[in-house]
Amino acid sequence: MTSSVLTSPVATITGSRPTLHNSPASVQLRNLTAVFGSNQVVKGIDLDIAGGEFFSLLGPSGCGKTTTLRMIAGLEQAAAGSILIDGSPVQQLPAHKRPVHTVFQNYALFPHLTVAENVAFGLKERREPRKAIEERVAAMLEIVELDGKGHLRPRELSGGMQQRVALARSLVLGPRVLLLDEPLGALDLRMRRAMQVFLKQVQHQLAITFVYVTHDQEEAFAMSDRVGLMNDGQLEQVGAPTEIYRRPATRFAAGFVGESNTLTAQATAAEEGRYHLEIDGVGSGYVAGAPGESGTVTAILRPESVSLGDGDRDGDDDFAVTGMVQDVAFLGARTSVRVGIPGDTVLIADLPSHLLPEGIRVGASTRAFWSARDVWAVNR
Numbered sequence: 531m532t533s534s535v536l537t538s539p540v541a542t543i544t545g546s547r548p549t550l551h552n553s554p555a556s557v558q559l560r561n562l563t564a565v566f567g568s569n570q571v572v573k574g575i576d577l578d579i580a581g582g583e584f585f586s587l588l589g590p591s592g593c594g595k596t597t598t599l600r601m602i603a604g605l606e607q608a609a610a611g612s613i614l615i616d617g618s619p620v621q622q623l624p625a626h627k628r629p630v631h632t633v634f635q636n637y638a639l640f641p642h643l644t645v646a647e648n649v650a651f652g653l654k655e656r657r658e659p660r661k662a663i664e665e666r667v668a669a670m671l672e673i674v675e676l677d678g679k680g681h682l683r684p685r686e687l688s689g690g691m692q693q694r695v696a697l698a699r700s701l702v703l704g705p706r707v708l709l710l711d712e713p714l715g716a717l718d719l720r721m722r723r724a725m726q727v728f729l730k731q732v733q734h735q736l737a738i739t740f741v742y743v744t745h746d747q748e749e750a751f752a753m754s755d756r757v758g759l760m761n762d763g764q765l766e767q768v769g770a771p772t773e774i775y776r777r778p779a780t781r782f783a784a785g786f787v788g789e790s791n792t793l794t795a796q797a798t799a800a801e802e803g804r805y806h807l808e809i810d811g812v813g814s815g816y817v818a819g820a821p822g823e824s825g826t827v828t829a830i831l832r833p834e835s836v837s838l839g840d841g842d843r844d845g846d847d848d849f850a851v852t853g854m855v856q857d858v859a860f861l862g863a864r865t866s867v868r869v870g871i872p873g874d875t876v877l878i879a880d881l882p883s884h885l886l887p888e889g890i891r892v893g894a895s896t897r898a899f900w901s902a903r904d905v906w907a908v909n910r
């Protein structure tokens with residue numbers, strides 16, 4: 531591999547899939563519960579993760595993500611419920627007998643060993659033949675783009691490179707499920723983004739089930755096939771990133787994932803998952819939403835769905851309101867505008883900067899409008 535690849539944490543992984551591991555395994559959690567003292571921190575989670583899936587547990591600090599991961603790893607005892615890996619219960623197995631491996635945020639590399647020795651460590655413990663170890667370590671260093679760096683000590687590497695050594699050290703053992711606990715948390719933003727692309731490529735190339743813990747929504751969305759959004763020890767919603775973003779099941783999901791405008795509205799259920807929605811002083815229309823009771827609901831409106839100015843009035847403005855511009859934040863490609871509307875509410879509009887209408891400045895009056903198809907109603 532060329533030196534330009536070695537200096538760049540983002541390099542395309544090419545070549546056929548190496549045979550360094552077994553087939554990926556599914557993970558099933560049934561009523562999984564964790565209790566610390568009198569505190570139930572994981573409250574009976576049910577979850578099915580498919581073999582080969584990149585699945586992220588996402589949620590605010592303290593919601594129980596790490597505890598869930600540690601129970602799968604066998605590092606924490608479940609108070610109730612069961613964990614099945616490829617259909618077989620694993621609770622009775624100690625951590626080192628489970629077909630999983632964990633990558634932590636603080637790489638936990640041995641400082642006195644070289645990169646290659648760090649990667650070889652687990653294989654040596656298993657007393658694998660020396661020649662086989664050398665071959666597997668070399669192949670793994672190539673996968674994580676550290677070939678040529680095997681003789682260096684961890685301190686001679688950047689944070690991103692050290693995390694790739696930690697990843698190689700886990701992957702070389704051929705886990706059928708890799709558990710990753712905020713593995714990029716210690717990296718700066720640029721390196722983080724590069725490593726996200728890299729991790730996704732490695733997961734795709736090796737086809738291992740990844741269960742990834744993060745509190746960073748963008749990180750979870752950028753990499754995952756599906757995301758489990760956790761709140762207070764429970765799974766709030768499980769779905770593809772687009773589904774969670776466009777169809778949040780609850781107000782919490784709408785608020786945690788991206789920015790959203792939330793407007794109180796009166797709804798009449800029309801048919802399953804559809805409502806006739808009335809927002810006082812703003813308009814009415816038929817919108818989609820989480821199925822449930824009619825009455826007072828929350829209308830979720832993403833900032834990128836709000837248009838400002840006169841608009842072309844092509845019938846796409848089911849809801850419209852006049853307000854006063856409170857703030858205009860130029861963010862480069864996009865501009866975020868805050869508009870105060872009646873009812874002491876602030877509406878956020880996020881527009882491509884080159885499409886910002888003339889006259890949008892602090893203190894100006896503007897019309898804000900949006901289509902019913904961009905509204906999503908939630909009732910809890």
Ligand code: ATP
Pocket residue numbers: 566571589590591592593594595596597598745
């Ligand atoms: P973070 O992103 O901050 O790591 P998390 O979602 O991973 O948060 P957990 O680490 O699983 O959350 O913690 C869930 C709750 O359990 C927290 O209130 C935490 O303080 C508590 N907790 C975790 N480990 C222990 C422990 N060993 N003893 C007592 N309480 C614990």
